[in-house]
Amino acid sequence: ESLWTLATWIVRKWKIAEEKRLEGEKDVRFLMKNPEFLRGQWAEQVKHQTQPLPKQSRNAAKKAVKEALRLRDVxxxxxxxxxxxxxxxxDVDAEPYEVEEARVDLKEQALxxxxxxxxxxxxERALGVEGKAEYREVASSPFIAARLNAKAVKVRLREKLKARKFERDRLERSFRRQMSSELCSL
Incomplete structure (x- = not known):
């Protein structure tokens, strides 16, 4: 009897999953979107949602200042x-081929x-500092280190809250489905 109950449960879940799949395919066809485009969007979403969260670091301020100085040099x-x-x-004395090469390269370099x-x-905005002279002063600033660490903690907390919310929503939906299926079977 327990195997029979398990089999009916699997069949019921299979039918629900099949209905949802067909409904999703119908929606995709209705939207007239290319499936490859949607797969690309899905991959981007997964990549964004699975990237590692920033961690606290004692040297974060120095790294950020070095990165800002490097970007300024570039x-x-x-x-x-x-x-x-x-x-x-x-230059009016330049050869025509040099001018044409420079024009092509100029567009690229301007971008x-x-x-x-x-x-x-x-x-610079992330540092909250403007100017090269100030960069050197803040390289060992505890204020910048605390600010960057606080930002990392804030981002981690926000992401964990989002994850918990989605887990809770999933759990609540599962509970409601189970309760409604039990009520229907009575």
Whole structure:
């Protein structure tokens, strides 16, 4: 009798899963989205949700300052490169092939420069500090270390709360289904 009950339970669950699968396929067809596009979106979502959470570190402030200084150096080098390419483009004595090569490279380098500017600004905002002179002063600042550690703790807490909420929702749904199936079987 227990095997029969198990078999009926499996059949019932199988039918429910099959109905949900068919409903999902119908929704995908209705939305007219390419399944490859949806798989890509799914993979991005999984990647984002499974990335490791930031951890506290005694040297986080120094690392952040070093990274900001490195980004500033990259940005300065790209600025120089763009300036030299612009000089070649505007030089009337330059060969036509040099001008064309410089134009092609200028577009590429300008995009890299904009990205480097954006990355540097984001890193400076994360530090809460502007200017190269201040970077050197804050390299061993306990304030910056505490701020970055607090940010890491905040992110970890928020992610754990989200995870707990989803676990609780799943548990509550499972409990409601079980109770309703028991009530229906009576």
């Amino acid at each position: 940005r300065d080098a790209l600025k120089d490169r763009v300036r030299r390419l612009e000089e070649i483009v505007t 890299k420069l904009r990205k480097a500017d954006k990355d540097l600004l984001a890193k």
